[in-house]
Amino acid sequence: MKTLIKPLVLALSLTTLMACNANNRKQNKSELIAETVIKTTSKDHKPEIKVALLLDTSNSMDGLIDQAKAQLWKLVNELSYAKCEDESPSLKIALYEYGNDNLNAEEGYLRQVLSFSNDLDEISKSLFSLTTNGGNEYCGKVIKTALNQLEWGNNEDDLKLIFIAGNEPFSQGKVNYKDASKLAHQNDVTVNTIFCGDYNLGISTSWKDGADLTHGNYMAINHNEATVHLASPYDDKILELNEKLNKTYIAYGSAGRKKMEMQAEQDTNALSYNKANAVSRTVSKSSRLYINSSWDLVDAEKDKDFSYDDLDDKQLPKELKGKSKDEIKTFVAKKAKAREKLQTEIESLNIKRRNYIAEQNTEGSNSLESAMLEALKTQAEKKNYKWE
Template sequence: MKKIAQKSMIALMLFGIGTGYAFSEQGRKNANTKQEATHEHSFLKPEPPTVKIALLLDTSNSMDGLINQAKSQLWDIVNQFTYAKCRNEGRPGLKIALYQYGNNDLSSQEGYIQQVLGFSGDLDEISAKLFSLTTNGGEEYCGQVIHQSLQQLDWGKNPDDLKMVFIAGNEPFTQGRKNFREAVLHAKERGVIVNTIFCGDYNLGIQTQWQEGARLAGGEYMAIDHNRQVVHVKTPYDEIIIRLNKRLNNTYVSYGTKGAERMAVQVEQDAEAMDLQEAVAVKRAVSKSSAYYNNAGWDLVDASSSDDFDLARIKKETLPESLRDKSDSEIRMFLDEKRKERQDIQEEIQQANAKRQTYLNEVQKSETGELEKAILEAIKKQAAAKDLYWE
């Protein structure tokens, strides 16, 4: 009986040791796994922040100058972002939304307000929407359009994003049923900075509460001459950049049900910019040579640059006819050639633009527009809080 008890005791001791070892070993494995995960995570760079800009533009009768400035100076703003950097060495994303308000052609039930475009990084789409704007009378309800932009737009929850409203107009900021103070304070609570741009005399904008709207929201108050025409200086490099832009367009390969349509929009927006002024077409071409001009939604070259691109998912009947009968390997080779061609042309545009900027500096002519200057000054000032800076 004593021997049985001794054997039982020994078995229990061995079981305990084995179990302890098993738990200890599993613990070491868990610790190692956790350590490996932490080690792996430490190599992952955080996603760069996005600058989200909601442009709220007064499109009443007196605002033709403002709309023309927005059309022509969009590309200057985009081009400035090519010099923006994050502390993690990446470049911030850029998304722009567009509202119009104060136009009699809009619904009175909606407060003469329309969301023209939600947040988008598609530069052709943004340009097309700006060129679609026309002016016509109306009541300008600043508080209400700010409120609607807060409710309707997807501002996201990333605390590192820089979220900004720029509202431009020339009537009292106090008009409309929605109290502007409530609207701008709500924006501030949501981490959205409201910047106000009064189109007219600086002191008149203060008297009509435009400055107060910005102050309450932690933004900037600015006054501009919306009818001022920017004097563009012709340079020896303009024609070079425009010719390169035409070659650049030939590197795009449409796909999908709307690919051909979107390619037509690209050409159409080139023409719109040229009709406005040759210098605007030049600046648009420079934007098209930057990383911010990405058309992965309809261009196979941009799409194929993504890590998760799968050519097998592309329906060949939506490709240009010249590619439909080619094998996957032939299409990939073709895309590689187009990508290299595009990169070379974009580099040539950048080099020509650098010489263009040097020329402009030498003749001491400024091409800065009123709206562009106001927006960029506010962005650069407020970006510092998000660890964004300009080279």
Template sequence: MKTLYTWMLAGCLLTIPISCQAKNDRNAELAIKTEKTLEIYTSKTDPDTKNIQVALLLDTSNSMDGLIDQAKAQLWEIVNELSYAKCGHYEIKLQIALYEYGNDRLPSQEGYIRQVLPFSDDLDEISKELFALTTNGGNEYCGKVINTSINQLDWKKDNDHLKLIFIAGNEPFTQGPLDYKDAAIDAKEKDITINTIFCGNYTQGINTKWKDGANLTNGEYSAIDHNKETIHIATPYDDIILQLNRRLNNTYIYYGNEGSKKISLQAEQDRNARSYSDANAVSRAISKSSGFYKNKSWDLVDAAEDESFEIEEVVKEELPIELKEKSSKELKQYIVQKSKERKEIQDEIQNLNKKRLAYIKKNSKKDGANLEAALIKAIKTQGQRKSFSWEK
């Protein structure tokens, strides 16, 4: 006689016959294996989420100071534009990876390439790494850095996600030990689209194969003036948004052994954004009011949104000094209060941003020849193929 053990796996019933005479440890072993299978499945598949994965490959050779400057100055506007993405009922998650290449300070045996940051949704960390980039003369191997990013990064296996590489530089696309055409074949097999941004004359970029590098995966080719200074439009709403950002920062409750460092990093990236202009600091504040800015690894308000989070497991010694003596009940009440405050402030920032965008649209001439414009155009074009849309 046999007993049927049944589990639900990936929407299907999994029925396994087990002998009634089997030992208890065999049953336990089977249960553990099945549990592990379920864990592997659920870790790889989130049916309610669509990811936008963007790998930025930036040339950091001597001539690229302007490109890096644009990346720093335009990061938050890029994030803001992506935050308006919609795809049916799905939650949209943004992950950004960062590579630098073509810099003499990088290891020659690696092809003058460095993974600055793997895929991350930590926007403060992304900003920190961007601001730490410096330039130095070198050899720019486009095929090699593309291939490296394809093999090193944790790309989603499901082709419903938006998986994009953006490579920017100004030397011939053909340089280096690995043919860019071979890298494009690898990308296409994994449903990754390569977009190329040539820093210089449009025709020169075509002649040096940058356009061909994009065409091979149906990506976008753009040519930009990388030395052009980013123009930020000041609006009547900026001062109010900056004031709200200061209030927003006060809703964060750090915890854990890295918590105090992370909240300091948040303040540091506020200062970095403001170093370009108040308008850029405003763009960052708007990013912080979006769904992409989540910090559950160090902030109790974001962490408490996770059903598996247990406040009792928080080490009291790793909390701000004014919270160390609070009971778990008092701490929960404090988190609820700060969560409510944050939601109200974020809503207010978003409402003001609608007015800000209308003002900018009315008072500016959009310059399409910069890094931000090239990225957004490509992402929206390719996102539409995956049923993504953008609504403000």
């Protein structure tokens, strides 16, 4: 039974006894170096939620990939409310596909689609790029590859999670999934397994064991369940504000125009599911997690190392070419003020929207989003993460 997926998530210690990460485990350094290349460390590190999505793109899981595409913005919005002590964690998402005949056999039929990124538009684009084809699904191999290729860091306040989804036996391939899960556990990475099918079948094919080895969550979902987006009386106004929000971006640099086009493309992709999903994306765009400092002057100005003196006139949009530094500052400040006002309006409407949807939504869901959020919140609580 070959499968697919077409179409995904934090405070400085006060004392030795009061840390955001309550367990304060000490790792064996020689074991760490021998087993993996995860070496990143940082002082004054803002807590991060790091989520690696490992998605099976073999033949019969288009429904799961569709869920990932359609539910990305709901997931991002929920994560934007996370708190670790008095800090708001940042979010980075990585994406792998595996089990696809179009992928390199020597590398285990897997591919890193996107390394850890906080670029939400790039994440959306990557999900929409996935296609399916029959293949061999090697869960142990893709887990080990994600552990070794990605920069997980070793900050104990970070929430580091792998979500792997599929429906073939978890034990396939030359890399033993038990070794891969133990390696994850050594590096404070929790593996959560999502079996697309019957709960007991997932247990008998080792999906639950793969999660248990890292104290992760095992979940079984209906990957063919259609995503339900509930409409609200506030949707049209929020989408209207989205159009105004887009006009506050000031594209600069060699990638500016392409990034702005990508932003519009992902707006369209979200709307392709329905209006309510486009609303969820708009809410994400008004949140603290939507950062575009690599190409937008309004966001870039907030970076500590940004300087107007470094701007090249050739890289500026036409409305700013030939302008003085003071004129550019004034223009950026005007756009920033307009954006802040729009974001406040969107956030206010979204509170009303969330309350309305909560009253209307009385049925549970057995989808990718619900499974991921359940696991993420359960594991976040172990590190004293809270939700606003």
